[in-house]
Amino acid sequence: MLKQSHLHSLKLSLIAAAVALVAAGCTFEPKYERPPAPVTQTFPEGGVYANQPNASSTASNGRTANNVAAPDIGWRDFFADARLQRIVELALKNNRDLRVSVLNVEAARAQYQITSAALYPTLDASASQNKTRTPKNLSFFNQTISNTYSVGLNASWEIDFFGRIRSLKDQALAQYLSTAESRKAAEISLVSSVADQYLQMLAVDDLLTVTRNTLKTADESYRITTLQFDNGVGSELDVRQAEGVVEQARANLQTEMRLRAQAENGLVLLVGEPLPDDLPPALPLDTQNLLSDIPAGLPSELLTRRPDIAAAEQSLLAANANIGAARAAFFPRVSLTGSFGTLSPTLGGLFKPGSAAWSFAPQISLPIFEGGANVANLDLAQVQKRIEIANYEKAIQNAFREVADGLAARGTFDDQIKALELFVKSQSRRLDLSDLRYRNGVDSYLAVLTAQTDLYNAQQLLINARLQRLTNLVDLYQFLGGGWIEHAGDQPRPADAPVDYGATAPAAVPASGASGASVSKLTPVEHLLPSAPQADTVAKGNAPD
Template sequence: MLLKSIKTLSRKCLFCYLSVMLSGCSFIPVYERPPLPTAETYPREECTQNCSNIRQLCWQDFFTDPALQQLIALGLDNNRDLRIAIGRIYEARAVYGHSWADLFPTVDGIVPGLRTRLPGDLLSSALSTFSSPTTPSTPSNPAIFSSAYLAALSINAWELDFWGRLRSLKDAALEEYLATEEAEHATFISLIGQIANTYLMERELNELVSIAKKTVESRQKSYHLMKRRFEEGSSSKYEAIQAETLLQQAKADLTVLERRRELNWNAMTLLVGTPITLDNHLLSQIEAYFIKEICPGLPSELLYNRPDVLAAEHRLMAAYANIGAARAAFFPAISLTGAYGSASSELKNLFHPGSKFWFYFPSISVPIFDWGKNLSDLGLAKARQNIAVSQYEHTIQVAFREVADALTERAWLAEQSVIQTEALASQRERARLAWIRYEHGTSPYLEFLDAERDRFSAEQDLVQTRRAFLASGINLFIALGGGYSR
């Protein structure tokens, strides 16, 4: 009884010792997040009382246009790039599961059977030194038959992770898996931004087409008027040709816009991933309520909001873990092979009490001379860590620039929109007065044509500026990492 208690205690102590060894040894460097490689604040930061914090907004709250919300929802369900990104998550998860399973022994069940036949002469020759020699009249020895049956659980070359090599590889696979998840989030946000910008371009093109059609109608009337006056002799042929030229230019501009609109809608269909139909009257004019105002916050918040920044940090942490695995390779690798089960020469006696058997075979592999392989692997891991640090810092700098660019564009485009609105009003008044002056004979028809061209150009410029202003809001939302609810 005492001997049994001692054996039980010894097994418990051995188990505790192995647990401590398996969990306490790691060569992974201590991770420290690199300092922020940007300024502490953005060059422009304008927050009003109506601004919303980026963390408080999902894409449905930011984009208030119902038609756009419908398109984004379709895109998130059907876009193939997003499906590929989701598939890569499952791929990375499987790789992590494989590396996690390497920490534990693989137990296999084996049930082999063996039946052998040996010539009798083989045995007699082995015993010939201990018996009298045979004579030609001695009959041949009969064949010898034997059987063996086995049922066992086996462990084949289970590596005991004393130095943390397998745990380091498991940690690296986990960080790569998390980085892949963040990459999918980045694809998610990027898709929302692409659909929103394409939708905004569609609204701009619809408005430009509407302006171009009105311009064609106006110039058609002017052409017919000048043609009739020429036929009546009250104006010159040159003025009629000028009116016709202006009409043809307007028609050419309209065809260009129609082509661009159709190509843009093809791009939208690709982004959404399914054929779509949308009423054109919903796209007739760009409205100010298209998006909400947001507050950019501080650059340090990009570390927690931007999926690409989070993905870069996970890859950096994976590089740290790979250094731990490379360091552990310098130490002996301890593995264990063993089996436990029953064996018998007869199948019916396979599970009798006296048929139990076991064996274990520990082995130690010590690296002695590998021509610098392990040292090169460690150097490679450190080089990749340095690359990962630079990639992480570069990702933050790119994110900072994207936010700063969006803020700059938003500020200047707002001012530009006000100026162009006033300029358009002046151009319309100029065109009206130029026509009156022409009617009274105080100015040539060419002056009116110039005023009409400038008015048409001013209308187009204002529409494009308004679209660019709203696009800067979309770009700011995406640059801040908005659109994905964690």
């Protein structure tokens, strides 16, 4: 009789499991629809946007992107300076902020696995001894001490009829994908930040060179005017004016030396270790020769190029899935618990015939009164989704603005630098003529000092314009989604892959579907990112069947 009852219970359990597998595919999640992009269909055109550089531009020196999109251009192809390439490589391996981003991905993956595990039954082995004493006047046959030994298996399973656990799993998956995309955005931003800081350091080097040359010229002028004053053929006014230029140049030199040290400290912080001594020699600022003609494409392409936009959409998907979990909380929870093992009053009798024991306890819990908590949770989930919609739209608007600003700057810097180069040339000639006129007694020394100061300022303007042009190209490369691959033609790594380019990037998203696949099976993260027509594969919109 015991065997028949056990068999009957097993049949019921199998039927319940089959029903659960069918029902688990349904959720209360709203059907996901990607919000329309709140920007125009094209980037601004005409005016400052019309004069974009191409392969024939003077500043490009024949280097061209060949109309390849930024995400397909490796950062080693974008940067021509071997020293900068080496520094970027070191930063990708040692930067602490990037390490934190990678660890955040691992934490989110673990959280996803924890949430996914709730879809499956739990099975525990247990062994216990229960020893009790009963008062003599309440005991039978004067047996005041009793022992119970047990060994067995305990199982429990919440059957996800209404998709609550599946919605929580979808939410955890979307949060994991969002964290992975944020990590990708952090790596791309690091490449850009390292390049910007490196270029800033080169610009200060150029400013130091100009200031030292200016100081050298000013010292020589001061020496000559002092000699002339001592011989009675010059005025003290000329001496003091020359002395003022010398001291100003010395002060500027100290300022720029301080900025140079601070710029290097900033670069060391980004790299995550002191700069090694065996770095390749650096290219001067005016010969960096970055790729300057990367096509902008269309604003809609930013949705797939920009990992920060992908991260914002995954956060939106997580909020959408959370609504399904909040809705499912209004419906009953069905759980199965059971145990099978042996019981015996003696340790030696645990495995003797007739000691088998089992229990089966299905349970249904239906919320009746929760003090409004379930309603409030649903309201909160819906508000959070609206917040994430606004964040997603803001991410698109911010990306559009960054690219548009970059295009406006790229369309003006080449002509600005050409004009400043001519300006520096004219001020240099002006200084030569002013000095000649002064030496011939035609003009005062004030004209020489003014020309010298104007040349110094013009040289500074030219260096700053060159720096701004280069940082604009670097930032535009980042804004268009470039900086994730090392070489053009490389297979893009998954967003959660390690930085070590020499290692095989492991796929790291655990796949656990209704088919009962192992939770240890891993799938590349990009395979789980929703595209526009397939967005509802992650956030299902079907009501329970």
